[in-house]
Amino acid sequence: MxxxxxxxxxxxxxxxxxxxxxxxxxxxxxxxxxTLIDKNVVGRGGASIMAQxxxxxxxxxxxxxxPQVHLADTLAAGRGLCNERLAALLCEGAPARIRELEGWxxxxxxxxxxxxxQVKAPGHSRRRCVYVDFLSTGAAICAALRNKVSxxxxxxxxxxxxxxxxxxxxxxVIGAVGFDVATSLPVAVAASAVVLCLGGxxxxxxxxxxxxxxxxxxxxxxxxxxxxxxxxxxxxxxxNGHLAPRMVGLDPTTWxxxxxxxxxxxxxxxxxxxxxxxxEAQDAGYSTARDALTYAxxxxxxxxxxxxxxxxxxxxxxxxxxxxxxxLGPVIDIFRRNNIDLTRQPVExxxxxxxxxxxxxxxxxxxxxxxxxxxxxxLVGGANxxxxxxxxxxxxxxxxxxxxGETAARFAVRRGKPAWDNDAARPHLEPIHAAHGGNGAxxxxxxxxxxxxxxxxxxxxxxxRSGDKLAQALDRIRAMRARDLPHACVGAGRIHxxxxxxxxxxxxxxxxxxxxxxxxxxRRESRGAHQRDDFPETRGAYATNQRIWLAGGELRSSxxxxxx
Amino acid sequence: xxxxxxxxxxxxxxxxxxRENGRYEEFDVEFEDGDSVLDGLVRIRLxxxxxxxxxxxxxxxxxKECTIVIDGKVEYACxxxxxxxxxxxxxxxxxxxxRDLVTDTLSHKERF
Numbered sequence: 001m002x003x004x005x006x007x008x009x010x011x012x013x014x015x016x017x018x019x020x021x022x023x024x025x026x027x028x029x030x031x032x033x034x035t036l037i038d039k040n041v042v043g044r045g046g047a048s049i050m051a052q053x054x055x056x057x058x059x060x061x062x063x064x065x066x067p068q069v070h071l072a073d074t075l076a077a078g079r080g081l082c083n084e085r086l087a088a089l090l091c092e093g094a095p096a097r098i099r100e101l102e103g104w105x106x107x108x109x110x111x112x113x114x115x116x117x118q119v120k121a122p123g124h125s126r127r128r129c130v131y132v133d134f135l136s137t138g139a140a141i142c143a144a145l146r147n148k149v150s151x152x153x154x155x156x157x158x159x160x161x162x163x164x165x166x167x168x169x170x171x172x173v174i175g176a177v178g179f180d181v182a183t184s185l186p187v188a189v190a191a192s193a194v195v196l197c198l199g200g201x202x203x204x205x206x207x208x209x210x211x212x213x214x215x216x217x218x219x220x221x222x223x224x225x226x227x228x229x230x231x232x233x234x235x236x237x238x239x240n241g242h243l244a245p246r247m248v249g250l251d252p253t254t255w256x257x258x259x260x261x262x263x264x265x266x267x268x269x270x271x272x273x274x275x276x277x278x279x280e281a282q283d284a285g286y287s288t289a290r291d292a293l294t295y296a297x298x299x300x301x302x303x304x305x306x307x308x309x310x311x312x313x314x315x316x317x318x319x320x321x322x323x324x325x326x327x328l329g330p331v332i333d334i335f336r337r338n339n340i341d342l343t344r345q346p347v348e349x350x351x352x353x354x355x356x357x358x359x360x361x362x363x364x365x366x367x368x369x370x371x372x373x374x375x376x377x378x379l380v381g382g383a384n385x386x387x388x389x390x391x392x393x394x395x396x397x398x399x400x401x402x403x404x405g406e407t408a409a410r411f412a413v414r415r416g417k418p419a420w421d422n423d424a425a426r427p428h429l430e431p432i433h434a435a436h437g438g439n440g441a442x443x444x445x446x447x448x449x450x451x452x453x454x455x456x457x458x459x460x461x462x463x464x465r466s467g468d469k470l471a472q473a474l475d476r477i478r479a480m481r482a483r484d485l486p487h488a489c490v491g492a493g494r495i496h497x498x499x500x501x502x503x504x505x506x507x508x509x510x511x512x513x514x515x516x517x518x519x520x521x522x523r524r525e526s527r528g529a530h531q532r533d534d535f536p537e538t539r540g541a542y543a544t545n546q547r548i549w550l551a552g553g554e555l556r557s558s559x560x561x562x563x564x
Numbered sequence: 565x566x567x568x569x570x571x572x573x574x575x576x577x578x579x580x581x582x583r584e585n586g587r588y589e590e591f592d593v594e595f596e597d598g599d600s601v602l603d604g605l606v607r608i609r610l611x612x613x614x615x616x617x618x619x620x621x622x623x624x625x626x627x628k629e630c631t632i633v634i635d636g637k638v639e640y641a642c643x644x645x646x647x648x649x650x651x652x653x654x655x656x657x658x659x660x661x662x663r664d665l666v667t668d669t670l671s672h673k674e675r676f
Contacts, residue, residue, distance in 0.1 A: 005676060040620045042674060044627045139626050150673070159674040180676070182662055211620045211627065246598030249643040251624035337643075338598060445613035491614040495581045496663040499613050 009035035010412040015197035017046030019377025021145035022401030028154035030409030043146030051138030053257030054129035056391030057094035062118035062127035078385025079528040086383040093399035121390040123289040129391040134329040165428035166225040173372030184494035190420040192412035200356030206458035220508025227368040230381040231358030233519035239293035241352025244309040268305040311350030366404035376400035386528025443489035446502035470521040481510040602641040616664035
């Protein structure tokens with residue numbers, strides 16, 4: 001008996017974060033019927049809602065600014081690898097999206113004269129980053145978009161649906177398959193165009209700012225569908241990730257915006273400032289780009305000058321309590337509930353996996369090389385090169401999401417409905433039928449495999465890499481995919497079977513992890529977020545992008561001039 | 565991490581896919597001061613991967629998916645703290661039960 005749930009739509013958008021919601025709204029505006037799915041909850045899953053503060057846009061409200069200046073800063077941070085066309089699209093498109101969100105009731109923080117507040121985040125040459133108090137930027141944006149999406153009659157939302165494969169015929173998309181998390185029933189969606197907005201792969205690291213759902217599935221799914229991936233060796237480690245003491249109720253990214261806003265002091269385990277030892281001017285600490293800051297903190301710890309939990313201290317003790325209270329508002333109560341009193345003690349911070357710079361290779365229409373397959377948000381590569389500027393992730397999600405929705409709708413309307421093809425879909429539905437039966441006892445659980453992978457990625461494919469560790473990781477990842485995953489114990493029961501979700505996260509995510517390890521092994525230099533202990537210099541021969549694709553069941557890689 | 569986990573909480577967790585045919589199962593979990601109930605549940609799942617819980621953001625308290633009943637009160641598992649002794653965890657009342665601590669909290673418009 002075939003219990004597959006069949007759906008039909010013009011544009012299928014997978015991923016309900018800011019990119020996916022902007023894509024859905026734009027596609028509906030372009031005349032398409034849209035289905036928007038999320039493995040968790042549309043508008044609540046994903047990374048966008050977790051964004052605390054900075055969202056960069058050259059509005060020119062705080063001081064004169066121009067998208068071309070924003071572009072110059074973005075290209076400088078990207079260490080020579082940005083796709084200038086995509087970076088320009090991001091910078092030029094950002095102000096309109098900020099104004100649009102303002103119209104949708106996002107309350108950007110404002111100065112006394114009514115102008116929108118803009119702060120200078122690390123790596124920016126202007127006061128450019130807008131935000132919503134207190135540390136609620138992502139939550140406010142997602143609430144507005146959720147509201148907008150839910151009132152749009154042309155958008156059907158489906159939460160708790162996990163995408164597992166894009167279905168193609170003759171090199172063009174005809175839809176996608178997945179399963180309903182609540183019931184484990186297979187889901188098949190016939191679609192004229194598919195927009196992947198599934199985020200990055202930072203969940204694959206033991207220490208991460210990622211929500212539980214960013215397992216690299218978008219990359220794995222796109223590679224399997226025939227799309228190409230670029231710059232995937234560049235993964236940003238957030239320099240001031242919270243380390244200790246245990247703090248709950250706040251994202252571990254809390255400290256960078258707090259530090260930027262208030263001027264926190266970074267100190268090593270001996271209580272000494274250290275950034276100036278890494279080529280930073282004494283007073284330039286807050287403008288240090290993320291890759292440079294991560295390097296400095298790692299080296300302090302590696303050289304024996306770390307804090308008790310193996311990080312460095314971030315101190316606000318020089319600030320008056322009233323200043324702290326005014327700047328942090330209700331957030332100070334969250335610190336208090338965690339027994340953290342910033343007037344009396346520093347916290348410990350250490351770099352933590354945060355953002356995937358590389359991703360699916362797309363053109364200025366957000367189209368991949370597979371007909372009808374589009375992508376947006378963290379899942380696309382190009383705009384950020386080897387290192388992303390603080391504050392560029394949200395405008396990337398908004399601008400690219402809207403762009404992808406618009407172009408996918410145009411493609412879908414022009415193309416009309418492709419015929420669904422059971423023969424093309426069958427090999428993709430088969431693993432869902434096979435896995436949800438539960439294969440009993442004995443095997444290792446997908447969760448245990450995931451745990452092992454997270455430790456492996458953190459240890460061997462982290463912020464500082466070497467050829468032997470990367471090769472080791474690559475071997476183990478390939479063995480996990482070929483040998484361990486097929487025998488992993490999914491467990492019985494079809495109702496909300498989390499191990500089924502985890503099995504499919506690994507199925508695609510292991511491909512993503514393999515792509516990252518392979519690309520990192522091949523780039524025999526250090527640049528931006530990719531630092532090799534065995535190749536510490538930046539080398540001119542590598543001032544070019546690396547492309548990864550799948551051919552004959554194996555990942556291939558080549559360095560090519562891809563910049564527009 | 566340098567600190568050994570010193571304390572033990574006993575989580576008494578409701579298990580099952582219907583309210584009529586369920587049972588409580590107890591799991592001991594070691595913790596450090598400051599750890600959340602969700603930290604404990606994630607640790608338990610390593611040994612009991614079929615335990616159903618739901619969360620996305622894990623730390624940030626923005627996704628609201630981890631809402632359950634803790635010792636009789638509706639709370640977020642991600643910010644409720646573990647403490648030594650027995651802590652009883654139940655699925656939300658007045659919501660259709662899916663499995664263990666997971667209930668259907670979605671709007672019908674977001675479902676098939």
